[in-house]
Amino acid sequence: MTRMSTETFSENAKAALRDAQLRGALRHATTLFGRKRREAAASVSNWEELRNEARAIKDEVLSQLDRYLETFVTNAEKRGAKIHWARDAAEANDIICQLTLAHGARNVVKSKSMTTEEIHLNTALERAGMQVVETDLGEYIIQLAGEIPSHIIAPAIHKTKRQIAELFTTELGMPPTDDVNALTSTARATLRQRFAAADIGISGVNFGIAETGTIVIVENEGNIRLTTSLPRTHIAVMGIEKLLPRFADLDIFFKLLPRSAAGQALSTYQSFITGTKRNASDEGPDELHILLLDNGRSRMLAHPVTRQSLACIRCGACLNACPVYQQVGGHAYGSVYPGPIGSVITPQLIGIQKAAQLPYASSLCGACREVCPVKIDIPRLLLHLRSEISRTQRSGRARERLAFKFWAFAMMRPWVYETTARVGRGFQRWFKSPLKAWTNARDLRPIEAESFREQWRRTR
Amino acid sequence: MKVSLFITCLVDQLWSSVGTSCVEVLRRAGCEVEFDERQTCCGQPAFNTGYRDEARQVAKRFIEIFEASTADAIVSPSGSCTAMVHHFPELFGEDPQWLERARSVGSRTYEFSSFLIRVLKVEDVGATWNGRLTWHDACHGLRDLNIKSEPRRLIRNVRGAEFVEIENAESCCGFGGTFSVKYPEISVAILDQKIEAIERAGVEAVVSGDASCLMQIGGRLSRKGSGIRVMHLAELLNHR
Numbered sequence: 237m238t239r240m241s242t243e244t245f246s247e248n249a250k251a252a253l254r255d256a257q258l259r260g261a262l263r264h265a266t267t268l269f270g271r272k273r274r275e276a277a278a279s280v281s282n283w284e285e286l287r288n289e290a291r292a293i294k295d296e297v298l299s300q301l302d303r304y305l306e307t308f309v310t311n312a313e314k315r316g317a318k319i320h321w322a323r324d325a326a327e328a329n330d331i332i333c334q335l336t337l338a339h340g341a342r343n344v345v346k347s348k349s350m351t352t353e354e355i356h357l358n359t360a361l362e363r364a365g366m367q368v369v370e371t372d373l374g375e376y377i378i379q380l381a382g383e384i385p386s387h388i389i390a391p392a393i394h395k396t397k398r399q400i401a402e403l404f405t406t407e408l409g410m411p412p413t414d415d416v417n418a419l420t421s422t423a424r425a426t427l428r429q430r431f432a433a434a435d436i437g438i439s440g441v442n443f444g445i446a447e448t449g450t451i452v453i454v455e456n457e458g459n460i461r462l463t464t465s466l467p468r469t470h471i472a473v474m475g476i477e478k479l480l481p482r483f484a485d486l487d488i489f490f491k492l493l494p495r496s497a498a499g500q501a502l503s504t505y506q507s508f509i510t511g512t513k514r515n516a517s518d519e520g521p522d523e524l525h526i527l528l529l530d531n532g533r534s535r536m537l538a539h540p541v542t543r544q545s546l547a548c549i550r551c552g553a554c555l556n557a558c559p560v561y562q563q564v565g566g567h568a569y570g571s572v573y574p575g576p577i578g579s580v581i582t583p584q585l586i587g588i589q590k591a592a593q594l595p596y597a598s599s600l601c602g603a604c605r606e607v608c609p610v611k612i613d614i615p616r617l618l619l620h621l622r623s624e625i626s627r628t629q630r631s632g633r634a635r636e637r638l639a640f641k642f643w644a645f646a647m648m649r650p651w652v653y654e655t656t657a658r659v660g661r662g663f664q665r666w667f668k669s670p671l672k673a674w675t676n677a678r679d680l681r682p683i684e685a686e687s688f689r690e691q692w693r694r695t696r
Numbered sequence: 697m698k699v700s701l702f703i704t705c706l707v708d709q710l711w712s713s714v715g716t717s718c719v720e721v722l723r724r725a726g727c728e729v730e731f732d733e734r735q736t737c738c739g740q741p742a743f744n745t746g747y748r749d750e751a752r753q754v755a756k757r758f759i760e761i762f763e764a765s766t767a768d769a770i771v772s773p774s775g776s777c778t779a780m781v782h783h784f785p786e787l788f789g790e791d792p793q794w795l796e797r798a799r800s801v802g803s804r805t806y807e808f809s810s811f812l813i814r815v816l817k818v819e820d821v822g823a824t825w826n827g828r829l830t831w832h833d834a835c836h837g838l839r840d841l842n843i844k845s846e847p848r849r850l851i852r853n854v855r856g857a858e859f860v861e862i863e864n865a866e867s868c869c870g871f872g873g874t875f876s877v878k879y880p881e882i883s884v885a886i887l888d889q890k891i892e893a894i895e896r897a898g899v900e901a902v903v904s905g906d907a908s909c910l911m912q913i914g915g916r917l918s919r920k921g922s923g924i925r926v927m928h929l930a931e932l933l934n935h936r
Contacts, residue, residue, distance in 0.1 A: 246879065559867060559870065563882055595746075596875065599835070640742050643742065644747075644753050647737045648736075648753060648754065650734055674876065678912065678915030678916050681711070684711070688703050688708045688712040689703075691715075692719075
């Protein structure tokens with residue numbers, strides 16, 4: 237499958253709209269996730285309060301991120317973790333590849349992590365000669381298919397049961413079946429062997445606790461437990477924004493995250509990892525490496541408007557709620573982070589020039605803001621990015637720029653406004669082709685024979 | 697109570713009956729209605745497309761015109777344009793004087809249905825309309841201005857009207873201003889989910905608080921040759 241690009245969003249989206257299977261899968265999944273989230277949120281009496289508190293905690297961390305990072309690092313190192321800092325994706329991949337090579341590793345197991353998707357770690361590891369296996373079922377499926385995730389928490393949301401069965405037949409040689417249990421047990425059996433053979437386990441991080449140096453990871457399948465405990469070495473890749481000040485803060489985030497993500501009261505597994513094992517005879521990895529990744533985050537942090545992008549806890553609720561995502565799915569965005577929050581983050585990660593279509597891929601309906609557990613004002617961020625784009629990107633926008641110059645000229649002068657409307661009224665019958673984008677599928681309401689203000693003048 | 701009408705450019709030029717209905721309903725509710733003919737647009741098209749300088753220019757003009765009015769309230773038949781006026785302060789982050797003026801005008805600006813219910817405390821305007829109808833929550837009214845029960849209370853008091861909810865009343869219709877022509881295929885795909893629910897509801901009319909959504913929904917219904925009509929809340933409330 238060819239990888240879609242952020243620069244071809246419009247074409248990607250059109251192709252997605254023609255894919256009936258994809259749209260069926262999306263409709264089913266986003267409706268289900270949406271309903272489950274609503275019910276789970278309604279089951280907590282102080283949901284709104286929790287959202288405010290969570291956001292306040294995130295704001296606290298982000299306002300003094302340097303200090304919290306130092307505290308986190310000091311405490312993690314005290315418990316035996318080794319800390320690495322990476323400015324960007326290339327640096328992060330280098331560090332991780334060198335670690336794996338230095339350990340003479342061949343087999344790497346990975347648990348689901350958007351951050352490692354963001355830096356395209358698998359490609360780098362494979363180039364370094366590693367055998368990399370994704371152990372989250374959804375991630376495993378898309379790895380077999382050679383795709384990127386199409387959803388933050390449900391990477392294979394775009395695939396139907398039948399498509400997965402066909403994939404398992406071609407890739408794993410299993411007899412054709414549509415029995416979900418048979419499919420999952422085949423994946424499980426294959427993955428167990430990989431776990432047993434793994435030299436290194438690589439995970440992401442949901443929360444880093446500054447006061448204890450603990451990393452916290454939530455999941456439902458148990459594969460993260462295995463990834464972080466079975467191999468001799470565990471590497472955790474963590475965006476620098478993932479910190480919480482106190483262990484007790486988890487109380488709020490454990491209520492918000494699973495409910496927003498999958499409509500669960502609690503994830504099946506919560507793993508708390510504080511440094512390495514205390515005694516040589518204890519179980520667990522000998523080494524814990526925590527890689528702290530910037531990759532554009534400090535740039536987001538620096539701007540007072542974009543800073544709130546870093547409050548995101550990657551629950552994916554905004555994707556399910558977004559009318560655009562519901563129609564086109566994640567791949568159309570051409571980025572690891574799709575949907576509303578993706579349209580906010582991606583341009584800031586890879587540059588607004590390369591992702592200039594994404595901030596416009598929204599009707600600004602605000603459904604994303606309504607469901608966001610940390611109350612990120614996504615529409616406001618999209619508007620900010622749009623203004624950045626129109627301010628900095630001149631080429632290809634000459635007509636639009638001119639149109640708004642004239643628009644402002646007319647709106648500043650009622651007589652120009654009225655004359656333009658009158659001219660439009662007289663000539664609209666011949667004015668067809670520029671309106672095609674509208675009229676291809678919708679009738680256009682004509683300019684009235686008598687405007688409201690004309691009637692007002694006539695009748696008062 | 698004296699009311700200054702902010703009619704919006706869309707209603708002015710494309711849906712004048714929404715404006716005249718507003719005037720009628722407000723007068724019937726006891727308001728003195730004025731209309732300042734210098735008004736044009738609130739600046740939303742430019743603001744939403746990223747042209748802040750142009751939006752700021754037009755917003756300043758809007759503020760100058762409406763702050764001069766002696767009316768008790770500025771009322772608009774659009775949740776979206778009202779929300780834009782409430783967003784004005786975002787345009788004047790570095791200008792305390794204009795920021796204050798923007799806030800002051802914003803605090804006096806109301807969307808039509810919320811003005812009737814919250815300010816005038818009127819729930820029944822004496823309207824009659826015979827038939828089955830449903831309501832579409834326009835996004836900015838719903839999510840920026842928190843308008844949900846107000847139009848429903850007004851509709852329930854329309855004699856002869858049988859009000860039914862569609863399951864996706866709160867979902868976007870896919871309009872989104874320039875979004876509807878930048879990504880027309882996505883816009884229409886979103887719209888079709890709305891249309892599906894409307895058709896299933898077996899209604900004769902869809903009512904909403906924003907002419908833009910009604911243009912979108914109505915444009916598709918009429919293209920499909922549907923007999924279902926679209927109506928602004930002001931038009932419904934003015935029907936006797």
